[in-house]
Amino acid sequence: MPKAPTRTLHEMLAASTWGRVLTPAEFDLVLHETRERHVPQNGCIARMGHPVDHWIGIIEGLGKMSVTLADGKTSTLAGVCADAWFGEGSLLKREPRRYDAVALRPTRIALVPAATFQRLRDTSLPFNHYLQTLMNARLGLFIGMLEGGRLLSPDARVARCLAQLFNPDLYPDPGPFVDLRQNEIGLLSGLSRQRVNTALHELERIGLIRVESRGVTVTDLQGLRAYACAG
DNA sequence: ACATTAAATTCGA
DNA sequence: TCGAATTTAATGT
Structure with a gap:
């Protein structure tokens, strides 16, 4: 096979x-x-x-x-x-x-x-430079989580979860398509699958992403990042 | 929780 | 190796 x-x-x-x-x-x-x-x-x-x-x-x-x-x-x-x-x-x-x-x-x-x-x-030496970049990116990630904390709305938490995947220091050259099921986004963001579905459609409505089968395509990364901070 | 739809797998030729 | 039939998984409400 x-x-x-x-x-x-x-x-x-x-x-x-x-x-x-x-x-x-x-x-x-x-x-x-x-x-x-x-x-x-x-x-x-x-x-x-x-x-x-x-x-x-x-x-x-x-x-x-x-x-x-x-x-x-x-x-x-x-x-x-x-x-x-x-x-x-x-x-x-x-x-x-x-x-x-x-x-x-x-x-x-x-x-x-x-x-x-x-x-x-x-x-x-190049490896050490890479490590510094990686760890700095991780630090930024966790600081961002503290800023947003648990205060963000569910929609913003989903936006943040998606935007996080576009950090080039953590994930090299990603395409715009996010290969995550809705229930997987739920597991990562601590929300129910149903709530993720609603959030994704809200994000699509305001033009930041496209909801597709087996994933989403990010069409406005800047907007997604802004939304993730504003809540 | 349920109904619908899309994808993956099985099976017979 | 093809495609119809069946099972499984993802989605939308």
Whole structure:
């Protein structure tokens, strides 16, 4: 049963922002040291409290970062879609992982060993520049979340969730089409699927996006960002 | 929660 | 390998 051509680990690394800045020798070494793993839907990509021994990238699929409180309630911190990398914070601090990462659909992940990550930091200046950019972008993301906080309207939270996906430092060269189901947007923004549906149509009505089957196309990114802040 | 529609899968030729 | 039939998933209300 031959199925659609799936993206190889090699292709994913070669297209990544940081893979492109390595020398060929560095790249080959990293490629051989990096493992690939498949995670089923709702499977665990990484668990809070466990030792961090990889830097993780999404080859294809979708994940989310979330925290679970003692009483069992969870809060989603951020979505992680294809081409996104995460875990560098805990890796740098050599501390247990501070959040869960869960696959929202069947997902393939790339695992860069901590030792490889460390060697890149020790030997590659371009890699360090990339890391600074990445971490700065993440900081900006979380500051933005604090600004908006829980005060935003559901419509604005959906707008923010979509706009976040267009940060070129976190997600390299995205097209305007967002490959997320309405229920997945709900999982990322903490809203019901029904409410997301309503919000998407409101955003479409004011001309920021087009609602399509299996996703949305962003037609006015600036407007979407503005809406996400104004609420 | 339910009805409608679109997509994916199965199966027979 | 094709397409009709069936099942599954996404959407809109």
